[in-house]
Amino acid sequence: MNRTQARANRKRHRRGYPPQAARPSAPVDEFAEIELDRRSELRLIPQSLLAILFVVTLVVVGRLLAP
Amino acid sequence: MDILDTAKTTATVIFLLMVGLAAVPIVSNAFQLLCATLHAWRNHYDLARPYAPRVAVIVPAWNEGNVIATSIERLMSLDYPPENLRVYVVDDASTDDTPDVVQAKERLYPGRVFHLRRHVGGEGKAHTLNHGIAVVLEDSWMQATLIMDADVIYARDSLRKMTRHLADENVGSVTAYIREGSADKTYLTRFIGIEYVLAQLAARRAQNVLGAMACLAGGAQLHSRENLEDLGRMDTSTLAEDTVTTIETQLRGRRAVFEPHAVVLAEEPQAVDALWKQRLRWARGNFQVTARYRHLWFHPSRHRQLGSVSFGLQWFSVLLLPLAMIIAPIGFVGLFLLDPPLAHTVFRSMWIGAACLYAYTVAFGLQLDPSISRTSWREAIAFPGVISLFIIVTAFFPGLFETEVPELLDVQVGEESRTTATLFIYLWISLSMLLAWLTKDIEHTRVGRRITPALIYLVGYGPLLCAVTVDAFFREIRHAEAHWEKTEKIGRVLG
Numbered sequence: 001m002n003r004t005q006a007r008a009n010r011k012r013h014r015r016g017y018p019p020q021a022a023r024p025s026a027p028v029d030e031f032a033e034i035e036l037d038r039r040s041e042l043r044l045i046p047q048s049l050l051a052i053l054f055v056v057t058l059v060v061v062g063r064l065l066a067p
Numbered sequence: 068m069d070i071l072d073t074a075k076t077t078a079t080v081i082f083l084l085m086v087g088l089a090a091v092p093i094v095s096n097a098f099q100l101l102c103a104t105l106h107a108w109r110n111h112y113d114l115a116r117p118y119a120p121r122v123a124v125i126v127p128a129w130n131e132g133n134v135i136a137t138s139i140e141r142l143m144s145l146d147y148p149p150e151n152l153r154v155y156v157v158d159d160a161s162t163d164d165t166p167d168v169v170q171a172k173e174r175l176y177p178g179r180v181f182h183l184r185r186h187v188g189g190e191g192k193a194h195t196l197n198h199g200i201a202v203v204l205e206d207s208w209m210q211a212t213l214i215m216d217a218d219v220i221y222a223r224d225s226l227r228k229m230t231r232h233l234a235d236e237n238v239g240s241v242t243a244y245i246r247e248g249s250a251d252k253t254y255l256t257r258f259i260g261i262e263y264v265l266a267q268l269a270a271r272r273a274q275n276v277l278g279a280m281a282c283l284a285g286g287a288q289l290h291s292r293e294n295l296e297d298l299g300r301m302d303t304s305t306l307a308e309d310t311v312t313t314i315e316t317q318l319r320g321r322r323a324v325f326e327p328h329a330v331v332l333a334e335e336p337q338a339v340d341a342l343w344k345q346r347l348r349w350a351r352g353n354f355q356v357t358a359r360y361r362h363l364w365f366h367p368s369r370h371r372q373l374g375s376v377s378f379g380l381q382w383f384s385v386l387l388l389p390l391a392m393i394i395a396p397i398g399f400v401g402l403f404l405l406d407p408p409l410a411h412t413v414f415r416s417m418w419i420g421a422a423c424l425y426a427y428t429v430a431f432g433l434q435l436d437p438s439i440s441r442t443s444w445r446e447a448i449a450f451p452g453v454i455s456l457f458i459i460v461t462a463f464f465p466g467l468f469e470t471e472v473p474e475l476l477d478v479q480v481g482e483e484s485r486t487t488a489t490l491f492i493y494l495w496i497s498l499s500m501l502l503a504w505l506t507k508d509i510e511h512t513r514v515g516r517r518i519t520p521a522l523i524y525l526v527g528y529g530p531l532l533c534a535v536t537v538d539a540f541f542r543e544i545r546h547a548e549a550h551w552e553k554t555e556k557i558g559r560v561l562g
Binding site: 028030031033034035037038040041042043044045047048050051052054055058059062065066 | 100103104106107110112113115116117146224227228231272327328423426427430431434435463464
């Protein structure tokens with residue numbers, strides 16, 4: 001449900017009507033979905049490396065700026 | 068002279084040991100974050116399969132008239148086979164319009180929504196859940212049970228993403244990612260938002276990797292029928308029935324899995340006092356669970372990952388973090404009195420280590436949930452408190468505030484002022500908990516209400532949580548009355 005639909009539903013809720021169901025979506029290939037979620041977990045590696053890079057940069061900059 | 072030297076050496080070693088013990092949570096947290104990264108490879112997706120069992124959803128409700136209609140509607144619109152989903156609202160003798168709202172939904176969705184009424188209520192969530200569990204277990208229709216809170220909103224695909232793990236018969240229960248979802252965010256809900264990212268998306272991934280789950284989220288617990296039959300009922304003897312359920316599931320040889328892609332939105336407290344009450348209940352529950360399973364901790368066994376050293380360290384690092392925040396300053400001050408240069412070195416080493424971990428946690432955490440990061444990045448930075456950030460700068464740049472800044476401002480700083488400042492810096496992590504506690508106490512005053520947000524940013528949200536744990540510890544020691552206090556929900560979740 002996008003933001004516009006959510007806003008419309010909140011308005012309906014205030015007026016006492018039930019929310020409108022989200023538009024029916026295409027059937028989901030659940031095997032593909034599992035595979036997608038499994039692969040998206042691989043993002044943790046670059047995210048972790050980026051965080052390490054951030055820390056190393058802070059330490060190096062800190063050393064350079066140290067009085 | 069020799070005796071004096073021996074005494075001094077002994078005292079130095081004791082103070083060093085105190086600081087060393089206080090550093091254990093830092094090491095444990097670093098290990099936990101490393102494990103979270105390993106979730107890239109070591110996860111449960113290889114054993115997950117498309118699976119849509121017949122799910123009975125149990126919703127405990129006590130005076131939830133504001134939120135229950137939306138919750139039921141959202142459950143009805145889940146992307147899940149409608150014939151395989153039934154909702155049982157257990158009305159815990161509500162005195163508001165909850166029964167009317169639920170009965171209206173029961174008429175609107177015949178055979179899919181059920182109103183179960185308890186005529187005597189107020190005994191707490193676990194008793195309410197047990198009423199619902201007894202009903203769904205009587206019927207052979209149910210293959211899995213989802214236990215949720217009345218105010219939470221499930222993303223359309225969340226239940227489907229949870230049930231796929233039950234395709235593996237070794238899995239007894241699955242939990243989801245509870246995301247702070249208030250439409251009108253305050254400084255406090257933003258802090259909670261980032262806390263949930265770290266405590267769930269990072270910590271529970273790590274627990275998946277270690278094969279031991281500390282706690283299934285109370286608002287999103289999916290149990291297989293076999294597991295629920297084995298458990299029988301929710302524990303009513305502690306304030307942490309969800310943690311007991313999690314541990315009991317694993318002790319019976321079944322896995323508890325965290326699904327990070329199943330998102331559930333929840334409404335969280337907007338005032339420090341309400342947050343304090345909620346967390347006090349959680350923390351007291353955790354102390355009760357710690358005592359109840361005392362035979363379990365640090366007793367490694369092939370079948371019980373809960374007894375592993377790594378899991379034990381994680382469990383106690385959270386529980387005893389306030390103790391670390393008390394003994395570290397004692398160690399620093401003790402060393403300062405005996406050997407100031409050594410105290411300075413030890414203090415710098417510990418704070419630089421903590422600062423690196425903090426920087427890593429913020430940088431990593433902010434990438435885990437971009438929707439929370441967009442609104443809560445300031446709170447992620449201010450999590451330990453602005454004053455602690457200054458101390459981190461002091462640790463990185465010794466002499467900056469003692470020499471460089473005063474010289475720049477052309478101000479003379481005496482030896483006494485330096486000593487006072489040093490002692491303040493050494494004692495700060497304990498003082499921060501004390502100030503956080505004070506913040507809770509002054510929040511209800513007119514001035515307090517205005518300055519509370521600024522105070523929380525100054526002393527930190529982390530110290531506030533630690534102060535709650537200290538309060539919980541003393542209440543447990545005193546055997547103070549423990550009753551279930553519901554967190555007020557008014558339907559602010561942005562669906």
